[in-house]
Amino acid sequence: MRAALPWLGALSFGACLLAAVPARADYCRTKSCDNQPAYDDVWQTQPDPACQRDNVGCLLQGTPLYWPQTCISFSVQRDGSLKEGIDSDLLDKTVQSAFQAWLNADCGYGQTPSFVIADYSPAVCDKAEYNKDTSNANIFMFRDASWPYPNSEDTLALTTITYNTENAQIYDADVEINSAEALFTFSDEESDTVDDLQSVLTHECGHFLGLSHDPTYGSTMYPEYSPGDLYQRTLDVDDIAGICDIFPPGQTIDRSVCTPRHGFSRECGTPPSTASCGVATGQNSGALPSALFVVLGLGVSALGRRRLRA
Numbered sequence: 001m002r003a004a005l006p007w008l009g010a011l012s013f014g015a016c017l018l019a020a021v022p023a024r025a026d027y028c029r030t031k032s033c034d035n036q037p038a039y040d041d042v043w044q045t046q047p048d049p050a051c052q053r054d055n056v057g058c059l060l061q062g063t064p065l066y067w068p069q070t071c072i073s074f075s076v077q078r079d080g081s082l083k084e085g086i087d088s089d090l091l092d093k094t095v096q097s098a099f100q101a102w103l104n105a106d107c108g109y110g111q112t113p114s115f116v117i118a119d120y121s122p123a124v125c126d127k128a129e130y131n132k133d134t135s136n137a138n139i140f141m142f143r144d145a146s147w148p149y150p151n152s153e154d155t156l157a158l159t160t161i162t163y164n165t166e167n168a169q170i171y172d173a174d175v176e177i178n179s180a181e182a183l184f185t186f187s188d189e190e191s192d193t194v195d196d197l198q199s200v201l202t203h204e205c206g207h208f209l210g211l212s213h214d215p216t217y218g219s220t221m222y223p224e225y226s227p228g229d230l231y232q233r234t235l236d237v238d239d240i241a242g243i244c245d246i247f248p249p250g251q252t253i254d255r256s257v258c259t260p261r262h263g264f265s266r267e268c269g270t271p272p273s274t275a276s277c278g279v280a281t282g283q284n285s286g287a288l289p290s291a292l293f294v295v296l297g298l299g300v301s302a303l304g305r306r307r308l309r310a
């Protein structure tokens with residue numbers, strides 16, 4: 001199946017870039033350069049050598065990804081996490097709080113970024129997928145049974161963005177949360193916190209909205225989370241500059257168009273038949289790719305502390 005879809009790739013950001021920490025970092029937007037499958041701090045250590053980065057660690061090549069609409073919908077998956085005792089209502093509230101941090105960013109003179117979020121919960125579908133021929137949903141979902149990606153112990157969550165490689169428009173975003181390994185907590189006290197779900201989701205919402213990692217410790221988009229931390233709930237100056245760049249204040253917000261591409265569906269799409277994805281017709285061969293997966297991760301060291309406790 002994977003071999004039949006050569007236009008799928010992955011783009012991401014490396015923890016190796018943290019070696020040279022600048023005195024003051026700026027934000028990075030997600031760009032469409034590194035489309036090799038599986039590059040990230042969570043996946044492999046070396047980026048695509050063709051993708052040059054500046055001294056902050058931002059990709060130099062490629063167009064910043066962006067949502068084509070100013071109203072963006074999300075859905076939480078209806079099952080929540082049975083393992084962690086987190087129902088879909090609690091997940092929904094936490095996702096809303098996470099988005100609220102970005103919506104409330106002060107872009108100057110009391111102005112906020114020009115976008116709104118629409119809650120289309122719950123979703124029945126529990127897959128991170130984009131259906132190019134049918135309706136979609138931008139889903140936040142737990143992975144209770146197992147984490148289906150490398151470095152399970154070091155990953156708290158993963159945001160997958162599907163975008164058009166020709167114009168950098170984001171078509172779909174899905175967030176998977178590693179409840180198989182993490183121990184999520186909701187306390188406002190660091191002493192009672194293990195893996196703060198709101199911090200994790202505020203970071204993932206940054207990816208969802210088009211931001212990449214920021215190597216400055218203290219920013220929400222810092223690529224790592226340490227157990228007990230709460231600071232990533234709150235945007236720092238870099239995060240605020242980033243979201244105000246993506247959605248400049250003062251723009252018209254169209255609240256009438258919030259649905260995902262090709263419409264909204266709570267259900268997963270129908271998998272393509274073998275014939276439709278396995279046969280390259282003359283019409284398709286040589287065509288430019290229409291979309292790529294961008295895979296972003298949040299590396300953590302949470303498990304070590306829990307092992308010590310145990």
Ligand SMILES: [Zn+2]
Pocket residue numbers: 203207213223296297298299
């Ligand atoms: Zn991340």
